[in-house]
Amino acid sequence: MAKSPVKPKKVKEFDRIAFAKTVLRRATKKTRGYNAAMGRTKYMVWAKNKDGRQSKAYQVRWKCEGCGKDDLPKSEIEMDHIHAIGLSDTMEEWITNLFCDESGYNILCHGCHGKKTVNDLKLIKEMRDARKLRDSTAEASSSVDD
Ligand SMILES: [Zn+2]
Numbered sequence: 001m002a003k004s005p006v007k008p009k010k011v012k013e014f015d016r017i018a019f020a021k022t023v024l025r026r027a028t029k030k031t032r033g034y035n036a037a038m039g040r041t042k043y044m045v046w047a048k049n050k051d052g053r054q055s056k057a058y059q060v061r062w063k064c065e066g067c068g069k070d071d072l073p074k075s076e077i078e079m080d081h082i083h084a085i086g087l088s089d090t091m092e093e094w095i096t097n098l099f100c101d102e103s104g105y106n107i108l109c110h111g112c113h114g115k116k117t118v119n120d121l122k123l124i125k126e127m128r129d130a131r132k133l134r135d136s137t138a139e140a141s142s143s144v145d146d
Helices: 016-030 032-040 091-098 110-145
Strands: 043-048 054-061 077-081 105-109
Touching: 016 032, 016 091, 032 077, 032 105, 077 110, 105 110
Parallel strands: none
Antiparallel strands: 043 054, 077 105
């Protein structure tokens, strides 16, 4: 039996908007607001040696502003935009919400951030559905006017 021809690899179209958003999201980590928020619940603890005694090194830890869980290493905290940036109407608004000041951020543990994100996504979907409905009724009424 002949070998089936190799399917040509699908080339994903370059999504400029998604790319730009990723770059901008990364850039927030260099802003004063982000860093000030990061420092809000940050503290140092002395590290422990394997034998349980205090070592001369220290470790940086954070506290979750949602549930109050503390002793969290950096890998277990996430910066949350209190006002979900996905709820922006325009690109300009998205950028303004993205680069918020310190008060626009929450330091959350994975659990709290996950819950917040589920809720945010629900709100974003509601907003998009309302927008679609508004656009379709506007289209329908404009075609009646013609
Ligand atoms: Zn938490």
